[in-house]
Amino acid sequence: MTHQPFEIQVIVAATIGGIVILNAAILWFMPRLTRPDLYFAVTVPPGFPDEPDGKSILRRYRQELLLVSLVALTVFVAGIALLGIGFGPAGPLIQTAAGFMAFYRARNRVLPHAVQPTMIREAELQPYARIIPGGWIAASGPFVLLALCAGYLWIHGSTPARGIIYSLTMTISLVGLTVLLYGLAHWVRPVYSGGPERARELQFRRTVAAVILGAEYYTTIQSSWLLLVPPHQGLISLGLFPFAPIFALVVILVLARLGQGGSGLASTRKSSMPSAPPVGDRTADRYWKLGVFYFNPDDSAIFVEKRFGLGYSLNFARPTTWGIMALLLIAPLVAVLGHVTQLLPKRV
Amino acid sequence: MLRIDLASRVPVYEQIANGLRAELVSGKFSPGEKLPTVRTLAINLGVHHNTVAEAYRQLANEGWLELKRHRGAIIRERDHPEAGPDAMERFTRPLRELVAKGLADGLSPSSLAREMIETARGLEERTAP
Numbered sequence: 001m002t003h004q005p006f007e008i009q010v011i012v013a014a015t016i017g018g019i020v021i022l023n024a025a026i027l028w029f030m031p032r033l034t035r036p037d038l039y040f041a042v043t044v045p046p047g048f049p050d051e052p053d054g055k056s057i058l059r060r061y062r063q064e065l066l067l068v069s070l071v072a073l074t075v076f077v078a079g080i081a082l083l084g085i086g087f088g089p090a091g092p093l094i095q096t097a098a099g100f101m102a103f104y105r106a107r108n109r110v111l112p113h114a115v116q117p118t119m120i121r122e123a124e125l126q127p128y129a130r131i132i133p134g135g136w137i138a139a140s141g142p143f144v145l146l147a148l149c150a151g152y153l154w155i156h157g158s159t160p161a162r163g164i165i166y167s168l169t170m171t172i173s174l175v176g177l178t179v180l181l182y183g184l185a186h187w188v189r190p191v192y193s194g195g196p197e198r199a200r201e202l203q204f205r206r207t208v209a210a211v212i213l214g215a216e217y218y219t220t221i222q223s224s225w226l227l228l229v230p231p232h233q234g235l236i237s238l239g240l241f242p243f244a245p246i247f248a249l250v251v252i253l254v255l256a257r258l259g260q261g262g263s264g265l266a267s268t269r270k271s272s273m274p275s276a277p278p279v280g281d282r283t284a285d286r287y288w289k290l291g292v293f294y295f296n297p298d299d300s301a302i303f304v305e306k307r308f309g310l311g312y313s314l315n316f317a318r319p320t321t322w323g324i325m326a327l328l329l330i331a332p333l334v335a336v337l338g339h340v341t342q343l344l345p346k347r348v
Numbered sequence: 349m350l351r352i353d354l355a356s357r358v359p360v361y362e363q364i365a366n367g368l369r370a371e372l373v374s375g376k377f378s379p380g381e382k383l384p385t386v387r388t389l390a391i392n393l394g395v396h397h398n399t400v401a402e403a404y405r406q407l408a409n410e411g412w413l414e415l416k417r418h419r420g421a422i423i424r425e426r427d428h429p430e431a432g433p434d435a436m437e438r439f440t441r442p443l444r445e446l447v448a449k450g451l452a453d454g455l456s457p458s459s460l461a462r463e464m465i466e467t468a469r470g471l472e473e474r475t476a477p
Contacts, residue, residue, distance in 0.1 A: 120353050125384060186388070187391060190392060
């Protein structure tokens with residue numbers, strides 16, 4: 001196994017440790033960032049989170065979260081000290097799994113308080129709102145960068161195998177992300193169809209689209225950098241990697257300020273009228289498996305707002321969803337296979 | 349704005365067709381304009397696309413829409429049809445039910461009559477050439 005220089009090991013360890021702490025902070029605040037009538041992925045009566053029962057559930061969830069995060073951090077530190085930097089990803093993985101368990105337990109405590117959301121649905125009959133910042137010109141930028149990098153490698157011909165794997169992986173990744181971008185513009189079911197709520201929702205969607213677009217540019221630039229700059233050049237060979245946590249932090253802070261679906265932008269986190277059924281996200285709880293997987297064959301939407309988290313989830317009852325999943329999984333698979341086949345000894 | 353109630357006993361496709369018909373009668377759309385595609389409207393309402401397709405087919409049969417593959421639903425210039433023998437019966441049956449519901453909810457007969465006259469007058473004004 002190739003040993004990385006010490007300073008790179010320190011950067012990688014600090015980054016992973018930062019991810020664990022950031023993850024804990026996100027999960028800590030998440031129950032208050034969702035739509036006001038949703039609490040731990042359950043539709044609740046207006047004002048329930050501020051009632052004693054709601055507060056008690058939140059307190060218990062946060063205690064469990066704090067405990068699992070400390071365990072994850074301890075395992076992470078002890079693991080890299082004893083087994084090396086390769087053990088690093090275990091920390092965030094443990095935290096994610098245990099954090100989900102804390103969420104799931106809290107959800108079970110909220111379920112007895114669940115109510116049916118409104119069954120009213122509304123739709124605008126006007127054309128699409130513009131969602132992707134810069135339109136399709138901006139969205140085609142990463143493909144141009146990819147073509148330039150592939151062209152450079154082709155002309156110089158120094159690493160043809162790596163060049164082919166890189167181009168293939170990147171093309172599939174970019175196509176996957178572009179499909180997500182297109183989906184965000186055309187396949188999202190809105191919760192509100194008019195008024196200030198609709199405007200805030202559109203602002204949130206545009207921000208998420210900008211994040212995906214940014215991720216496309218970041219991935220393309222970072223991968224090109226890793227390919228074009230020779231390895232083992234110290235910090236310079238890391239490219240934009242050390243900035244990834246900063247980018248992630250900025251994205252999280254911006255989305256957290258907006259709140260799920262832009263609900264945080266309202267002057268008060270107003271829920272539905274006390275006498276009316278809650279709006280929530282206009283989907284019944286029974287369609288949310290484990291509170292995180294949306295499965296509704298009667299809904300044509302591919303993307304719906306997450307109930308616990310910021311952003312969008314997929315409707316797993318639609319065949320298109322599985323196509324998108326396959327597209328997003330093929331790229332890492334091609335990368336791993338390409339890497340492995342390159343490592344195998346060549347036949348004489 | 350199209351509004352449906354999934355808890356209603358009226359089938360969803362019928363609610364969509366009724367809502368769209370009301371928009372078309374009110375003159376909000378001109379002939380040649382396009383309605384959202386079946387898939388777009390289904391996504392926005394959170395219903396199955398076959399439900400919206402059924403509503404569009406119903407409106408196409410009534411002469412309101414022209415459905416073209418991959419081009420969506422285009423609003424047609426529609427001649428005022430001659431009222432058939434069943435037309436008044438089809439109108440009064442749901443009207444009687446609606447009036448009964450209004451009375452049961454405590455509305456006065458005079459306020460119901462006033463509302464109906466105003467609604468009809470409003471539609472007449474908007475559709476007048």
